[in-house]
Amino acid sequence: MEFSLETLKQKLCDREYKLTPQRRIIMEAFTRNPEKHLSAEDVYGMVKQNNPEIGLATVYRTLDLFAELDILQKMDFGDGRSRYEFSASDVHHHHHLICLACGKVMEFEDDLLETLESAVEKKSRFRIVDHQLKFYGYCEKCGK
Amino acid sequence: MEFSLETLKQKLCDREYKLTPQRRIIMEAFTRNPEKHLSAEDVYGMVKQNNPEIGLATVYRTLDLFAELDILQKMDFGDGRSRYEFSASDVHHHHHLICLACGKVMEFEDDLLETLESAVEKKSRFRIVDHQLKFYGYCEKCGK
DNA sequence: GTATCTGCAAACTCTTTGCAAAAAC
DNA sequence: GTTTTTGCAAAGAGTTTGCAGATAC
Numbered sequence: 001m002e003f004s005l006e007t008l009k010q011k012l013c014d015r016e017y018k019l020t021p022q023r024r025i026i027m028e029a030f031t032r033n034p035e036k037h038l039s040a041e042d043v044y045g046m047v048k049q050n051n052p053e054i055g056l057a058t059v060y061r062t063l064d065l066f067a068e069l070d071i072l073q074k075m076d077f078g079d080g081r082s083r084y085e086f087s088a089s090d091v092h093h094h095h096h097l098i099c100l101a102c103g104k105v106m107e108f109e110d111d112l113l114e115t116l117e118s119a120v121e122k123k124s125r126f127r128i129v130d131h132q133l134k135f136y137g138y139c140e141k142c143g144k
Numbered sequence: 145m146e147f148s149l150e151t152l153k154q155k156l157c158d159r160e161y162k163l164t165p166q167r168r169i170i171m172e173a174f175t176r177n178p179e180k181h182l183s184a185e186d187v188y189g190m191v192k193q194n195n196p197e198i199g200l201a202t203v204y205r206t207l208d209l210f211a212e213l214d215i216l217q218k219m220d221f222g223d224g225r226s227r228y229e230f231s232a233s234d235v236h237h238h239h240h241l242i243c244l245a246c247g248k249v250m251e252f253e254d255d256l257l258e259t260l261e262s263a264v265e266k267k268s269r270f271r272i273v274d275h276q277l278k279f280y281g282y283c284e285k286c287g288k
Numbered sequence: 289g290t291a292t293c294t295g296c297a298a299a300c301t302c303t304t305t306g307c308a309a310a311a312a313c
Numbered sequence: 314g315t316t317t318t319t320g321c322a323a324a325g326a327g328t329t330t331g332c333a334g335a336t337a338c
Contacts, residue, residue: 128281
């Protein structure tokens with residue numbers, strides 16, 4: 001799936017939500033930073049530059065809404081704030097490498113997990129709808 | 145590794161920390177619930193029953209300390225509070241199945257990930273020290 | 289026009305911190 | 314005895330909520 005403005009409009013309309021300037025602007029923040037894992041505060045800082053009147057609460061509400069519409073995926077890297085990126089529910093899953101020294105988050109792709117997922121699903125009688133894999137360690141720069 | 149009282153004493157002593165009743169009691173809460181993923185509030189509730197004078201801040205400080213000593217592992221299931229269980233850094237890694245309906249957390253064992261880990265390590269030049277795998281879905285009871 | 293959405297400020301939850309008294313070694 | 318540790322209360326961070334005015338459709 002691709003997340004253009006049209007997709008957003010569609011998804012909002014489907015559920016009787018309105019397309020407001022704030023929602024469009026927040027969407028654009030992600031379109032312009034597709035590879036980043038933005039926190040609410042990050043997004044707020046970015047959108048406030050051109051729209052100083054926007055409220056932080058609106059950012060939070062919009063991120064929640066987008067997560068509910070499966071446009072964004074909420075995630076947690078253990079630093080006490082939630083982060084968001086475009087949902088990848090229907091594309092290849094990617095995972096995260098988190099540097100314990102500098103906090104940098106890198107991504108990697110893998111599909112080995114799909115195999116594991118179906119095995120676990122069978123054994124555990126759990127119906128799995130999503131997974132999250134994080135590796136913690138030290139990036140090249142932080143070495144050691 | 146096994147986490148007896150002796151281990152605790154040892155680990156504390158090694159780093160010039162003292163063995164206080166509070167620390168012992170909190171340790172016991174985990175020994176009595178080895179399979180649970182306790183939050184600070186959970187632990188507080190449990191230890192307060194026999195030791196009403198204990199403070200929540202002490203619980204937080206102790207959990208932090210135990211995580212630093214690698215006795216406990218801090219983890220996050222996305223519900224806004226940290227959870228702790230005995231560290232498994234030197235034993236087989238286990239992972240979590242989290243029910244999106246009732247919130248129940250189940251565990252499963254797997255070592256397939258070790259293979260993946262070394263592959264990623266080579267490709268990415270990341271030195272990996274830990275990993276976390278979570279599957280989200282619906283448990284048998286919550287069905288669909 | 290009407291129901292939704294926004295901005296603001298206040299509230300809320302989880303966690304951390306400062307400090308003086310208490311306790312471990 | 315000295316240094317660490319505790320309990321309390323207050324502060325802090327991130328997030329949510331109530332409400333009256335503004336806005337999308």
